[in-house]
Amino acid sequence: MAKKKSTLKAKAVKVKTKQPAKALPSVRPALSVSNAASLAVQRMATTQPIAATQPAPSAGPKYDTSAYDNAIAAYEKKMKAEAEAAKQTKAAEYDAQAKSAYVARLQNQRTLNDNLLAAGIRGGATETTNAKLLTNYENNRNQIAQNKSAALTNIDKEAGDKTFDYRQAQEAAKLQYVQSRQAEDRQIAETKRQEAVQAAEAEKERAYNAAQADKERNWQKQQTAAANKLAKKESIRQNYVSTITRYNTVAKCDKAIKAAKNKGETWKVKYLQAQKAELQNKAKEEKKAKKKKKK
Known part of the structure; x- marks a missing residue:
């Protein structure tokens, strides 16, 4: 061992x-x-x-x-x-x-x-x-x-x-x-x-309405102006007609007719011609009356 x-x-x-x-x-x-x-x-x-x-x-x-x-x-x-x-x-x-x-x-x-x-x-x-x-x-x-x-x-x-x-x-x-x-x-x-x-x-729309309003106002102005113009003409005519008797002779009527045509106031011519015709008729009537009176 x-x-x-x-x-x-x-x-x-x-x-x-x-x-x-x-x-x-x-x-x-x-x-x-x-x-x-x-x-x-x-x-x-x-x-x-x-x-x-x-x-x-x-x-x-x-x-x-x-x-x-x-x-x-x-x-x-x-x-x-x-x-x-x-x-x-x-x-x-x-x-x-x-x-x-x-x-x-x-x-x-x-x-x-x-x-x-x-x-x-x-x-x-x-x-x-x-x-x-x-x-x-x-x-x-x-x-x-x-x-x-x-x-x-x-x-x-x-x-x-x-x-x-x-x-x-x-x-x-x-x-x-x-x-x-x-x-x-x-x-x-x-x-x-x-x-x-x-x-x-x-x-x-506002501009359109404004334009329409302006157009309406202008139209109203035109209508008013036209009416005023027409009224003025009518007033002048009536005044003229009311004083037409101042042309009491045919000669005065012829002279006034000539003056109206020269001035371009042709609307006066018919009234003057009517006044002239009335004077001429009146003269004829007076002439007839004198002839009857002499007979």
């Missing part, structure tokens, strides 16, 4: 053992900077924008949409800060797991050595056993690093998705706001146009 232990001890001395590293192993670095914005940009590049499915706003006045842009910027800043904080917390959790894995490896190595010593085997574990312990540790460490990287990437992706969705919602709200304002402006413009048309029609 003593010889067997001596042989095992000699073999253990010949086996080269790998000593574990004293320092904590470094974990595979994950994404160090939040790529929420870049993920959102990439997703937007492969997704049809909302504006593409909506009619583009027509050229018109510039509306203040800074509230939507400021909200997007504030949300992106908030999501980036939250993502960085979450990544720090998550990284600390996986770093703690990596540290625990390293400590577990040291403990396993120590436990194995203690078991060998308890079994009377000196010189430590064999190279194969140490290699297996190291491989298990490295696999565990790499898995932790992969999980950490995936977790940090997922945080960035979630932040990017939320930022993208929020941006899309704000852009849709902004577009709806602009279209609503444009509809209001179109309604105001249409109302003004209708008011202008109504005002033009009212002005046209």
Whole structure:
């Protein structure tokens, strides 16, 4: 039995053992900077924008949409800060797991050595056993690093998705706001146009009524002037007729007829001729009466 232990001890001395590293192993670095914005940009590049499915706003006045842009910027800043904080917390959790894995490896190595010593085997574990312990540790460490990287990437992706969705919602709200304002402006413009048309029609009607009133007044003036002129002529005629007896001889009548024609007062001629005829008839009657008286 003593010889067997001596042989095992000699073999253990010949086996080269790998000593574990004293320092904590470094974990595979994950994404160090939040790529929420870049993920959102990439997703937007492969997704049809909302504006593409909506009619583009027509050229018109510039509306203040800074509230939507400021909200997007504030949300992106908030999501980036939250993502960085979450990544720090998550990284600390996986770093703690990596540290625990390293400590577990040291403990396993120590436990194995203690078991060998308890079994009377000196010189430590064999190279194969140490290699297996190291491989298990490295696999565990790499898995932790992969999980950490995936977790940090997922945080960035979630932040990017939320930022993208929020941006899309704000852009849709902004577009709806602009279209609503444009509809209001179109309604105001249409109302003004209708008011202008109504005002033009009212002005046209007013001008027409004014023209008709002027025409009526002018017609009334013409009628009044014509009536006055006619009344004046009638007054002159009556006055002339009433004084026609002053032409008490045929010679005076002939002289007055000639003067009236020269002056263009032809309307007097018929009255003078009537007066002349009356005088001539009267003269004939007187002449007949004288002849009868002589007989």
